[in-house]
Amino acid sequence: MTTRPLRPRAVLIAGPTASGKSALALALAERTGGVVINADSMQVYRDLRVLTARPSAEEEARAPHRLYGHVDGAQDYSAAHWLEDAAAVLAETEAEGRLSIVIGGTGLYFKALTLGLSPMPSIPPEVRARVRALDETAPELHARLRAIDPETAARLRPSDTQRLMRAIEVFEATGRPLASWQAEPAGPPVLPGEETVRIFLATDRAALRARIAARFHTMMDMGALEEAKALLARGLPADRTILKAHGMPWFARHLAGEITREEAIEGGIADTRHYAKRQDTWFRHQLEGWSALPKEAAEDLLRNAIPAG
Known part of the structure; x- marks a missing residue:
């Protein structure tokens, strides 16, 4: 069979x-x-x-x-x-x-x-608008992120503007680095x-x-x-x-x-x-x-x- x-x-x-x-x-x-x-x-x-x-x-x-x-x-x-x-x-x-x-x-x-x-926070529209309005180059955004979330900054390409801004938004909205959120179970x-x-x-x-x-x-x-x-x-x-x-x-x-x-x-x-x-x-x-x-x-x-x- x-x-x-x-x-x-x-x-x-x-x-x-x-x-x-x-x-x-x-x-x-x-x-x-x-x-x-x-x-x-x-x-x-x-x-x-x-x-x-x-x-x-x-x-x-x-x-x-x-x-x-x-x-x-x-x-x-x-x-x-x-x-x-x-x-x-x-x-x-x-x-x-x-x-x-x-x-x-x-x-x-x-x-x-x-x-x-992992649970991720929602970003208030006013925070997103403020971060997206930053008049900074990708290297400048990377330096900004490195100062507040060095772990995430080390993982991201310095030219990846979209993900850099996303990580900055998370910190601005919650006071916690993106890496901290991603470490949640x-x-x-x-x-x-x-x-x-x-x-x-x-x-x-x-x-x-x-x-x-x-x-x-x-x-x-x-x-x-x-x-x-x-x-x-x-x-x-x-x-x-x-x-x-x-x-x-x-x-x-x-x-x-x-x-x-x-x-x-x-x-x-x-x-x-x-x-x-x-x-x-x-x-x-x-x-x-x-x-x-x-x-x-x-x-x-x-x-x-x-x-x-």
């Missing part, structure tokens, strides 16, 4: 940008009748379908997709917001008897989902890692660099620049997360007449490659219990571990 493998509560698929996660998740969803759930912090925004490489309308028609393009670009959207939304979708998917397939490249989302999230995980199959797509670095460049050029052909122009026309505050999407700062400079189209493309490709390298390093050092596999081996593992729906 053959015993069918027990189906896990969810399959988690992570990896660097352009590593083939979406195709792997979609194939699994079609085979099992599962639901693809986004865990990418840029693909939550509706404004940039092309530039953030969200699934196409045709792909979305082949299997249910959730938490893609459901947030307006004007909104702040944190890991805590995503965790709340993901918990609701996971509950719905389980109630329907479907397999949840969580896919993305935002490591903090997966960490919050499987290990829990995490709440119970929504989806304990041991109840899942966890895969990190390992990639050949040279091949990934080539795929990133090819995909960026494809996105240009699909209207990424026009998409960026429409977003900039909204006049959003400069601190909105969506404006940091790979390519957006370069497109903004091109549309302002500061650089050529070709320079904007090369800048966007370079930024994306650097991000993919950081993703690979983060996942390998921050999350335990994940299987780091090339795509073909990942396909074999899922075929053997997950029965068809």
